[in-house]
Amino acid sequence: MGTVLVGIALALLSSVAYAAAAVLQERLATLPVRRLAGNLHWWLATALNGVAAVLHLAALRAGPLSLIQALGILTLPMAVPLAAMTARRRVSGSEWNGMAFTLAGLLGLVFLIGSAGNDAALTLTQLITVLVTAAAALVALEGISRILRGSVLWTAAAAGIAFGISSAVSQTITVRLADDGVSAVFTPLVLIAGLGVAVLTVLGLLLTQHSYRNGLGAPLAVSTIANPVAAAVIGIVLLGDRVTGGYPGSALALACAVGAAIGVTMLANASRGGRTRPPVADDSLATAPAEA
Template identity: 45%
Template sequence: MSATALAVVLSLLSAVAYAAAAVAQERLAARLSGSGVLRLLGSAAWWVSVALNASGAVLHVVALKYGPLTVVQPLGALTLVAAVPMGARLAGRRVSAVEWRGTAFTLAGLAALLVTASGPAPDEVLGVTEAVAVAGSAAVLIGALARPGTRPGLRHAGASGIASGVGSALTQTVTVAATDATGQLLSVQVVGVALLVAVFASGGLLLSQTAYRGGLGAPLAVVTLSNPLAASVIGICVLGERLQGGTAGVLLAVTGALLASWGVVQLSRTPSVGRPALPPEPETPVPRPPRPGHLTPL
C-alpha cells in the first residue's frame, strides 16, 4: 500500500471517530444548553466525546505522517457525511433525500480533490519560527471570530475549524520530529510546538461544543469547510505543497471544491442532525377585549 493510500484509509477512520464525537457533543449541548465548563467536566457523556475526539486525532496524526496536508485535510469533510446517518439513527428517523444528495456531491468533490492533491509523503514541515508565526496569526483570527455578538454558533464553528486546521499543521511538525533519527523530539522547540498543539486542540474542542448549542448541521458544515481551508492555506503558502496536473489540475480542484462545498451546504439544511424533533408548543389563547357595556370581573 502506498503512503498516500495509507493516509486516506487512516483519514477515513479518523472521520468516523470525529463524526461520532460531533453527534455526542451536539446531543450533550442540547441537554446542557447554557451550562458552563465545570458542568461539562462533570458529565460522563462529555468525556466519551473527548475520548472519541482523541481517537480521531491519533488516527489523523498518523495520517499526516504519510500524506500531505492537501490530501489529509479535505478528507475531514467525510466527518459530516458520516455524522448524517449516525445522527438520523439516534434521532429515530430516516436520512432525507436532501441529505443523500449532499453526501453524493461531497464525495464527488472529494474524489476530484484527491486526484489533484495526491502526492508523496510530506518532506517539509513548519519550522519553529514558522510555527510560532502561524499560531500567532491564527490566534488573532480565532479571537475575532469568538468574540460576543450575533450568530455566535457559526462564528465559533469557523474558529473551531481554523483551530483544528492549524493544530494539524503543528502536529505534523511534532510527528516528523518524533520519528526523526536525530533525536530532536525532546528539544525545547519541539516541546513548545507540542504545547501549541494542545492549546489549539483544546480550544477547537470547546469552541465546537459552544457552536453545537444551535444544532449540528450548519455548525458542523462550517467546521468541515474551515478546517481543510486553513490547513491547505498553510500547506500551499508556507510548506510549498502543490496541486498535481498543472492548469487542468487546478481547474479540477476548483470544480471539486465547489462540488464538495455545495454538498456540505445541502447537508447543513438539516439544522439538528442528531437531535430528535421536538413536539410543537401549544398555542397560547389571545385574550379578547371586553365588549362595550360588559363588566370585567376583578
C-alpha cells in the same frame, strides 16, 4: 498491498470514532462550557476524538496520504445518519443531497490540495507567525459568529481551522523528532509547537461543541472542509507545497469548493427545517441554561 489494506481499515475506524464523537457532542451542544467538565458523555466524546486522531495517524503511516485523507471525509456521511437515528427520525432528502455535494467537493479538494506536507518543518519564526495568525483568525471568526446571532457556521469554520493548523504544526514536531531524536523535545521550536497543538486541539473541541447547537450536518461539513484547507494553506505558503495540476488544478479546486459550499447550504437549510434535537445525554444536566 497488505499494508495499504491495514491503512484503509484504520482510516475507516477513525471515521467511525470521529462520527460517534460528533453525535455525542451534538447531544450536549446546549450545555454551557462550565458544565461539560462534569459530564461523562463529554469525556467519552473527547476520548473518542483522541482515539480517532491516533487511528488516523496510524493509517497515514500504513497507507498513501491521498487515499487516507479521502477516507477521512467519510465522517460526514456516517455522523449525519447516526445523529438522525439517535433522534429517531429519517435522514431527509435535502440532507442526502447536501452530503452528496459536500462529499464530492471535499473529495476533489483532498486529492488536489490534501497532499500538503513534504516532510518540511516550520522555522521558529514561521511557527510563531502561524500561531499568532491562527489566534487572530479564531477570535475574528468567533466574533462574527456572535455578531450574526444564530449563525454557527463561522464557529464551525473556526473549529476546522484550529484542527487544521494543529495538524500542520504537528508535522513540524514529527519532522524534528525524526531528524534530531528525543533531544528535539527540549528545543524552543518543539516546546512551542507542542503547546500550540495542545491549545488548538482544546479550542477545536470547544468550538466544535458550540457549533452543533443548531444541528450537526452543516457545521460538521464546514469544519471538515476548513480543516484540510487550513493545513494546505500553511503547506503552500510556508512549506513549498503546490496545488496538484498547477492553474488547471487550482480552477478545479475552486469548482470543488463551490460544490462543497452548495452542499453546506443544503445541509444548513435542512437543519432549519424544524428538526427535533435529541435529549441531553446527562439527565442531571438537562435543565442547565443554554449557552448564548
